[in-house]
Amino acid sequence: MAELIEELAYVTVGATDLGAWSRYATQILGAEVVDLGPGELRVKIDERAYRYIVGVDAADRVAALGWRTRDRAGLDELAGRVAALGFAVEQFDGAAATARQVDAGIRFRCRNGITHEVVCGAARGREFAARGDVTGYVTGSDGLGHVVWTVPDVPAMDDLMLGAFGMSLREDIPTPVGRGHFYGCNPRHHSLAVLPGEELRFEHVMAEMLELDDVGRCLDRAEDLGYRIRQPLGRHRTDHMVSFYIETPGRFGMEIGWGGVKCGADWAEIRDSNRRRPWGHGDAMRSHRAAAGNGHA
Numbered sequence: 001m002a003e004l005i006e007e008l009a010y011v012t013v014g015a016t017d018l019g020a021w022s023r024y025a026t027q028i029l030g031a032e033v034v035d036l037g038p039g040e041l042r043v044k045i046d047e048r049a050y051r052y053i054v055g056v057d058a059a060d061r062v063a064a065l066g067w068r069t070r071d072r073a074g075l076d077e078l079a080g081r082v083a084a085l086g087f088a089v090e091q092f093d094g095a096a097a098t099a100r101q102v103d104a105g106i107r108f109r110c111r112n113g114i115t116h117e118v119v120c121g122a123a124r125g126r127e128f129a130a131r132g133d134v135t136g137y138v139t140g141s142d143g144l145g146h147v148v149w150t151v152p153d154v155p156a157m158d159d160l161m162l163g164a165f166g167m168s169l170r171e172d173i174p175t176p177v178g179r180g181h182f183y184g185c186n187p188r189h190h191s192l193a194v195l196p197g198e199e200l201r202f203e204h205v206m207a208e209m210l211e212l213d214d215v216g217r218c219l220d221r222a223e224d225l226g227y228r229i230r231q232p233l234g235r236h237r238t239d240h241m242v243s244f245y246i247e248t249p250g251r252f253g254m255e256i257g258w259g260g261v262k263c264g265a266d267w268a269e270i271r272d273s274n275r276r277r278p279w280g281h282g283d284a285m286r287s288h289r290a291a292a293g294n295g296h297a
Helices: 018-028 072-084 094-100 154-164 212-224 267-273 282-292
Strands: 005-015 032-035 040-044 052-056 061-069 104-109 115-120 146-151 168-175 178-184 192-196 201-208 229-235 242-247 253-258
Touching: 005 018, 005 115, 005 146, 018 032, 018 040, 018 052, 018 212, 061 072, 061 201, 072 104, 072 115, 072 154, 094 104, 146 154, 154 168, 154 178, 154 192, 168 192, 168 267, 212 229, 212 242, 212 253, 229 282
Parallel strands: 005 052, 061 115, 146 192, 201 253
Antiparallel strands: 005 061, 032 040, 040 052, 104 115, 146 201, 168 178, 178 192, 229 242, 242 253
């Protein structure tokens, strides 16, 4: 099927402590926080109006993934594809479109239990100026970054991502309990990856910084401010990213990285000869690399 999704445009987060997220976004990410009142804030890391929407919730969680398609015709075609898979598709009403600052959108829950929103006409905000000594983030045609979930049904995710969404399978790697799949829709190596598991669990969201020094300084800030570092600095074999993992106020991980490889139409042919030897990320990732043949997310 033709590719309809252009990017992972945003992530919505449910939070028990908005203040903690505001501090994290400004102090760690160097982002701009737009406070929309007592119940919601938006985090801006580029010229888009937002990349993260954080709202008050009874539990800390990733509430939805926000995907962008090229235009209204693409959105309508995608809605039909999703409905053909048996999902109940909810069209955005005027209030929902205004809240998301888009022309139109749909919402549905996939077979693995992840809520997806797909929009067109995502609004651009004012020019972004990073705070402190952050130079900025790699977004643009690459989208927000990537997300990784553990899911009970990887083939069902294939049906959605490779079928309805028309994305590319960039990696198919072994894990101790099955195959992990990495899906790409633009030059970024992957916008979504899923690992097999008994229950749905959000693993991490990735933000890619413009310079390696940005990553190092971010790590310094995180350690100085007492944030938990889930995995120390290291490099991936799959997407070549140099990164570390930090625990967010939502108790899930965020990968802060630099230097991700760009993938073209020939990626499947060149990837095995284009690998870099992985290093770092601590004992947990070393054991994972041994089990998975030195590939990881």
